[in-house]
Amino acid sequence: MKRRTEYVMYFGDEVTQECMGQDVDGDRNKRQADKEIKEEMSGVNDDGQRLLAVRKYLWKGDDGWWDLYEDELYWYHPQLDNEEGDGYQ
Numbered sequence: 001m002k003r004r005t006e007y008v009m010y011f012g013d014e015v016t017q018e019c020m021g022q023d024v025d026g027d028r029n030k031r032q033a034d035k036e037i038k039e040e041m042s043g044v045n046d047d048g049q050r051l052l053a054v055r056k057y058l059w060k061g062d063d064g065w066w067d068l069y070e071d072e073l074y075w076y077h078p079q080l081d082n083e084e085g086d087g088y089q
Contacts, residue, residue, distance in 0.1 A: 004059045004066065007033035007074060011049040015079045020052050037075050052077045 008026040012019025028036070033054050038044075040051035058070035 001060050001062055003069070004061075005030070006057045006059065008055045008057060009033070009036060009051060010053040010055070012052050013049065015050050015052060015077055017080060019050075020080075023049055026057075033074065040077070050077070052080065 006026055007028040007030060008024060009028060010021050011023040011025065013022060033056075036051055037054065053073065054075040056070075056072050056074040057068060059066040060069040061067055
């Protein structure tokens with residue numbers, strides 16, 4: 001059985017809960033996710049959308065059939081209230 005990890009980015013126009021998920025973009029690897037988090041935190045992100053959260057999905061499967069095995073919050077913007085904690089999980 002094969003495993004595949006995917007990082008999904010949640011963007012919004014502003015750093016607010018109301019803007020969470022205005023744009024969702026997946027199929028990132030860990031390195032790409034960490035790079036986008038670093039850009040967001042350093043203020044380099046200039047495309048008009050703010051990175052609000054990153055979820056990590058672990059898929060298991062074979063022959064083109066994949067089942068979600070694990071789903072966890074990887075990063076949450078520190079300016080948002082989050083009962084699970086701020087920043088990296």
